[in-house]
Each structure stands twice: as C-alpha cells, then as structure tokens.
Amino acid sequence: MKAIKHILVIMLALLACNSYGQYYTSKANECYKQKDYECAQNYIDSAIVSNERFNSQTWQLRGLIYRKLEGSEIKDARNISIESFVQARNLDTAGVYEEQITNFLRNTIIRYYNDAVVALDNGMPDQSENAYVLYKGKYKKYISADYDFTKSDIEYYSALGGEYLKQAAGSQGEEKNKLISKGVHFYKMVLDQDSTIFQPNFNIGITFYNQGADLIMNMDPLTEIEEIPIIEEKAQNLFRKALPFLHRAYKLDKDRIDVIEAITGCYYGLQDNENYLEYQTILDKKNLPILLEKLKDNPTDKTVLRELIRIYRDTLKDEEKYKEYYERLERIESNE
Amino acid sequence: MLAAFILSSWAMLPPDQTQMRDTRSPVKALYLYNFATLIDWPSEYRKGKFVIGVYGTKEGVYENLKTKYEGRSIGSQEIVIRNFTSSSQIDRAHILYVTPTKSSSFPSLESKFKNESTLFVTEKEGYLNKGAAINFVVMGTSQKFEINKTNAKKHKLIIADRLLNLASKVVE
Numbered sequence: 456m457k458a459i460k461h462i463l464v465i466m467l468a469l470l471a472c473n474s475y476g477q478y479y480t481s482k483a484n485e486c487y488k489q490k491d492y493e494c495a496q497n498y499i500d501s502a503i504v505s506n507e508r509f510n511s512q513t514w515q516l517r518g519l520i521y522r523k524l525e526g527s528e529i530k531d532a533r534n535i536s537i538e539s540f541v542q543a544r545n546l547d548t549a550g551v552y553e554e555q556i557t558n559f560l561r562n563t564i565i566r567y568y569n570d571a572v573v574a575l576d577n578g579m580p581d582q583s584e585n586a587y588v589l590y591k592g593k594y595k596k597y598i599s600a601d602y603d604f605t606k607s608d609i610e611y612y613s614a615l616g617g618e619y620l621k622q623a624a625g626s627q628g629e630e631k632n633k634l635i636s637k638g639v640h641f642y643k644m645v646l647d648q649d650s651t652i653f654q655p656n657f658n659i660g661i662t663f664y665n666q667g668a669d670l671i672m673n674m675d676p677l678t679e680i681e682e683i684p685i686i687e688e689k690a691q692n693l694f695r696k697a698l699p700f701l702h703r704a705y706k707l708d709k710d711r712i713d714v715i716e717a718i719t720g721c722y723y724g725l726q727d728n729e730n731y732l733e734y735q736t737i738l739d740k741k742n743l744p745i746l747l748e749k750l751k752d753n754p755t756d757k758t759v760l761r762e763l764i765r766i767y768r769d770t771l772k773d774e775e776k777y778k779e780y781y782e783r784l785e786r787i788e789s790n791e
Numbered sequence: 792m793l794a795a796f797i798l799s800s801w802a803m804l805p806p807d808q809t810q811m812r813d814t815r816s817p818v819k820a821l822y823l824y825n826f827a828t829l830i831d832w833p834s835e836y837r838k839g840k841f842v843i844g845v846y847g848t849k850e851g852v853y854e855n856l857k858t859k860y861e862g863r864s865i866g867s868q869e870i871v872i873r874n875f876t877s878s879s880q881i882d883r884a885h886i887l888y889v890t891p892t893k894s895s896s897f898p899s900l901e902s903k904f905k906n907e908s909t910l911f912v913t914e915k916e917g918y919l920n921k922g923a924a925i926n927f928v929v930m931g932t933s934q935k936f937e938i939n940k941t942n943a944k945k946h947k948l949i950i951a952d953r954l955l956n957l958a959s960k961v962v963e
Contacts, residue, residue, distance in 0.1 A: 568796070569796045572796035573796065667814075668812045668814050671812075671814040671817050671818065672812060672814065672817060674817055674818075674821060676821070676824065676859040676860060676863070677824075678821055679825075680821075680822070680825040680829065680953070680954070680957060681957065683818060683821055683822065683825075683934075684933055684934075687818060687933060687934060688933070690814065691932055713810075716810055716811040717811065719811050720811035720812060720814070723811065723813075723814065723815065724814040724815070725932050726815075726929045726931075726932045726933070726934070727932065761848060761850065768892075785876070788876060
C-alpha cells in the first residue's frame with residue numbers, strides 16, 4: 456500500500472512537471488502506467504540524457520521502470536534500478552523525497568535477500584550465500600551503514616548451515632567432507648553471534664559425532680592391523696571436537712535424549728568409561744519407563760530384554776532385576 | 792516481491808540425526824579377523840571351515856563378525872561365525888572370543904579345551920595369567936591387545952612377529 460501511495464505521489468508530481476518541460480519523463484510515465492515497460496525504458500533513458508536528468512523524480516521513475524524490467528533481456532536491470540534511486544536521492548538535496556526513495560531502495564535491495572531464500576529452497580546454497588552477501592552489502596551502502604544484521608545473520612546462516620549439512624547427508628567421500636566443512640563453518644558463524652542457541656550447537660556436535668562413528672562403522676573389513684589405531688585416532692579426534700558443542704546443547708536443553716545419546720556415544724568411543732557411565736546412566740533413567748512399557752506390550756521382545764539386562768547390570772545396578780530379565784531372555788532363547 | 796521471503800523451518804532441523812552407535816565392537820571384530828590372518832594353526836586345523844566363536848551376547852562383536860566376515864576366507868578355509876550363550880554349546884573353534892560378561896567361566900573353558908588349538912581371546916584384566924593367549928586391553932583411549940606366547944604355544948599356535956610387535960605387552 457505504501458509503495459502504491461509513493462508511486463501515485465510521483466505520478467502527480469510528474470503531471471505537474473509536464474508543463475515545465477518534462478516531456479520524456481511524462482511519456483515514460485504514461486508507458487509505465489500502461490505497463491509497457493519497454494516503451495517506458497526508451498523514454499526514461501532519453502530523459503536522463505536531456506535536461507530532465509536534473510529532476511529527482513525522473514530518476515525515481517527510472518528506478519521503478521528498471522525494477523519492472525528485471526527478468527527481461529536487460530542485463531543488470533536491478534542494479535540500474537538501484538543506481539537510479541541513488542541518483543534520485545543525490546538530486547533531492549532538500550530531502551523532500553528522502554523517505555520515499557529509501558523505501559524504493561529498500562524494496563529493491565530486499566530482492567537480493569529473496570533471491571537468497573529462493574536459491575536455498577532450490578538447494579543452491581553457494582548461489583544463495585552470494586545473494587545474501589550482496590543484500591547485506593547493498594543495504595549497508597545505500598540504506599543504513601549501521602544496520603544491525605545480527606538477527607538476520609543468525610536466521611540466514613543457520614538455514615545455510617542446515618542446507619549444507621542436509622546435502623552432505625546425501626553425499627559421499629570428499630564431496631561429503633567439503634559440504635560438512637561448509638555447514639559447520641556457517642553454524643560456527645551463528646555461534647559467534649550467539650553461542651547460546653541450541654540448534655547450531657547440536658547440529659555441529661552431532662555432525663562431528665556422526666563423522667567419527669562413520670569412520671569406525673565403515674572401516675574396510677580387510678583393513679591391515681597397523682591401520683586400526685590410525686582410524687581409531689581419527690575418529691576419536693572427531694568425538695573430542697563434538698563434545699564442547701554437545702555439552703553446550705545439553706546445558707541448553709537437558710531433556711533432549713538425542714543430545715545425551717551423542718554425548719554418551721562420544722565418551723564410549725573415547726574409551727572414557729567414567730564419563731560414559733555417567734551419561735549412560737542419565738540416558739537409561741530417561742529410557743527405562745519407555746522400555747518397560749514396550750516390554751508390557753511384547754513380553755518376548757529380546758532387544759528390550761537385552762537393554763534391561765545391560766541397564767540393571769551396568770548403570771542402574773539392580774542384581775535382582777538383572778537376574779530376572781537375564782533368566783527371562785535365556786528361557787526365550789533356549790526355546791528357539 | 793516487495794516483502795522479505797521467509798526461510799523454511801526445515802533448515803533448522805538436525806542434518807543427519809542418529810542414535811548412539813557401538814563404535815567399540817567393529818574395532819575388536821577387525822582385530823579378531825587380523826589375528827586369524829597372523830597366527831598359524833597346526834595342519835589338522837587347516838582344513839574345513841575356519842570357525843570364529845563369540846561366547847556371550849549376540850550384539851556387538853558377534854554381529855560385526857557375522858555381517859563383515861562370514862563367507863570370507865582364511866587361506867583356503869571359509870570363515871564361519873558362531874555365537875555361544877552357554878559353555879556347553881561350545882565345540883571346536885579356531886578363535887574363541889570370550890566377552891567380558893562371560894569371563895568368569897573362562898578358566899573352566901580353558902581346561903576343557905586344553906588339548907585343542909583354540910585361540911582364546913579375552914577382555915579382562917589379568918586374564919593372560921589365567922590362560923588366554925590374547926587379551927584385549929584399553930590403554931589411554933586406544934583399544935590394544937596383549938599376548939601370552941606361552942599360552943599360545945600350549946595350544947600349538949604360532950604367532951607372527953608382525954602381531955607380536957603390535958601388542959602392548961608380550962609375555963614370553
């Protein structure tokens with residue numbers, strides 16, 4: 456509504472100007488109203504090489520016309536539009552149109568942000584980032600050098616990091632590692648702005664944990680014995696890298712079972728039994744009611760029985776219950 | 792086109808969420824396979840199937856061995872992976888890995904198999920002195936193994952120098 460109001464203001468002003476020798480601009484405006492933007496472009500480009508070039512409104516109209524020409528064969532129409540608005544502002548020395556021109560600029564520059572969002576939705580994160588950088592650069596240059604992008608950066612780079620990691624999940628080898636590095640890089644950018652956000656902490660932590668676990672789980676079965684400690688060391692370095700992020704995520708949300716699982720997995724992989732048991736106990740306490748419920752539904756569920764045996768033997772230590780479930784499992788297995 | 796588009800919320804979701812995985816068992820399974828390639832059994836054990844047994848639960852090491860090694864070969868012998876939950880089930884095996892939960896029954900097993908060329912692999916502190924030829928140990932954060940050459944010899948097993956050199960401890 457505001458934009459329409461602004462355009463009407465220009466039109467009225469241009470009507471008034473017509474009698475004072477704004478021929479090309481008026482003609483351009485007529486074409487613009489009729490949505491004949493090619494015609495409008497021809498007149499407005501003539502206007503800016505005539506005496507009409509000293510009128511702020513001529514440049515404002517040029518900005519609007521070129522904005523409409525975006526997507527046509529005219530290259531860089533958006534940039535021409537922005538440059539026109541900037542020129543319009545330079546000529547508006549009294550600041551009569553300042554607010555209006557700033558709105559035109561803002562609504563044009565925001566298209567770079569929209570490009571970034573569309574590219575991200577279409578799975579093109581590199582292109583998306585370029586558009587976002589352009590958006591910020593132009594916004595700072597033409598609208599507000601001091602604008603605080605913190606909120607926007609957090610939202611955008613979280614989404615960008617997420618997209619890279621999403622793509623990494625469907626990739627293999629070097630490409631996967633490259634995508635993971637990019638995803639982690641952008642999540643770290645988010646944490647540099649605010650380290651207390653759960654999701655980037657969790658996503659980075661779980662990514663490192665998965666990378667380490669994958670190294671072990673996907674070892675070539677014919678790996679030479681000398682290679683085993685090398686792979687183990689690589690995996691453990693990733694578990695170590697995961698832990699600070701996972702611990703921060705745990706502090707932020709102590710109820711998330713997936714966070715506790717990942718922390719437990721890291722300590723397990725690091726052969727750190729003391730810490731492993733601490734987190735496995737927390738995990739088991741949370742999971743126990745679910746397991747017991749499952750066993751109620753299916754009293755011969757061997758996976759659940761094995762879990763209960765482990766829990767009562769290793770973490771929640773209850774000799775009686777351990778024996779009970781152990782014997783139950785033995786009975787089931789001997790009947791098979 | 793004048794308003795800012797909204798970022799989809801999916802982008803904030805975890806990328807590749809997973810449950811905790813057993814990262815210790817694949818390492819032990821790989822070591823066990825390598826033991827099979829670096830130890831010599833007497834000639835009467837070099838025919839038929841090559842049996843690797845796991846005494847304990849079916850998860851973990853057994854599952855890893857079963858999925859990764861069953862059907863492969865040691866020399867001309869096809870590998871078979873077997874799981875034993877009670878000592879009475881155990882018969883001839885080239886390698887018998889005794890899981891920590893079954894360690895207490897190891898001494899009786901060892902005496903039952905004293906005349907067999909079975910490589911006993913345990914995972915309990917001090918078990919090299921109780922008859923095991925190889926015992927898994929953790930040193931620092933690393934999975935290692937220690938060897939008792941005398942116990943191996945008792946079962947007519949010859950351990951390659953390459954394996955001895957990698958052991959964290961060798962008892963002569």
